[in-house]
Amino acid sequence: MAASTLKIENLHVSIEGKEIIKGLDLEINGGEIHAVMGPNGTGKSTLASAIMGHPKYEITQGKVFLDDEDVLEMEVDERAKAGLFLAMQYPSEVSGVTNADFLRTSINARREEGDEISLMKFIKKLDSKMAELDMGEEFAQRYLNEGFSGGEKKRNEILQLMMLEPKIAVLDEIDSGLDIDALKVVSKGVNAMRNEEFGCLIITHYQRLLNYITPDKVHVMMQGRIVKSGGAELAQRLEAEGYDWIKEELGIKDETVGQEA
Numbered sequence: 001m002a003a004s005t006l007k008i009e010n011l012h013v014s015i016e017g018k019e020i021i022k023g024l025d026l027e028i029n030g031g032e033i034h035a036v037m038g039p040n041g042t043g044k045s046t047l048a049s050a051i052m053g054h055p056k057y058e059i060t061q062g063k064v065f066l067d068d069e070d071v072l073e074m075e076v077d078e079r080a081k082a083g084l085f086l087a088m089q090y091p092s093e094v095s096g097v098t099n100a101d102f103l104r105t106s107i108n109a110r111r112e113e114g115d116e117i118s119l120m121k122f123i124k125k126l127d128s129k130m131a132e133l134d135m136g137e138e139f140a141q142r143y144l145n146e147g148f149s150g151g152e153k154k155r156n157e158i159l160q161l162m163m164l165e166p167k168i169a170v171l172d173e174i175d176s177g178l179d180i181d182a183l184k185v186v187s188k189g190v191n192a193m194r195n196e197e198f199g200c201l202i203i204t205h206y207q208r209l210l211n212y213i214t215p216d217k218v219h220v221m222m223q224g225r226i227v228k229s230g231g232a233e234l235a236q237r238l239e240a241e242g243y244d245w246i247k248e249e250l251g252i253k254d255e256t257v258g259q260e261a
């Protein structure tokens, strides 16, 4: 498998007729970890959902390519099969489907017919990844996310990431609600994924995650666009000073939550 590139060009996304993403450009290459930071309501999760093909999000302009494949032409399941993965900010609970069954089905849905993972191989991989993430065995047989604590859900998203081994992953606030030890475990999981064939976009509010996962690039998203990019030092400055200096630098007017100009 060769290294993959996710390329987003001039993306515009609307929800119920309201434009949320307003001309966003971003390129993530295999081997790279990028972080996106930005105030609440600027469209970070919208970006993640739009990449994955959530039907509520209407792409009005722009392009998304995974290598030379046009992502926007693909159905949701085709995007997953092509190697895109999203760890959601608010993972849903699915009653009646065990975590193990969900994972096995998801892995096989990404493989060609006749090339399904054997049960033995699956169990071996699941056991080893769960051990890496310090997850108790019982989580394999519990219903997907049902009754999981906030932190357990996040850890479970990383389990999915490690089991599915996508080409490009978007991790939306994977650090929110994690205790200090869980933060380290989740970071260890993401770092274990690091290789030339894997590109990752981490959406986060806090620099502390980036103490454990060193990003190659940090982007600031405001008003539906990436307005500034830099290295890890950019995240440190945001943590120390907030976003006002960027607004001043770029002449961005303050916005009230939900009442964007």
Ligand SMILES: Nc1ncnc2c1ncn2[C@@H]1O[C@H](COP(=O)(O)OP(=O)(O)OP(=O)(O)O)[C@@H](O)[C@H]1O
Pocket: 015, 016, 020, 038, 039, 040, 041, 042, 043, 044, 045, 046, 047, 056, 089, 257, 258
């Ligand atoms: N399904 C939806 N229906 C209506 N409005 C929506 C929907 N999804 C998102 N929005 C609006 O789009 C804007 C961007 O939301 P989004 O969730 O992408 O922000 P965010 O940058 O991820 O914020 P946070 O940091 O709080 O997670 C918000 O004003 C939000 O209310």
Ligand SMILES: [Mg+2]
Pocket: 044, 045, 046, 089, 172
């Ligand atoms: Mg969000």
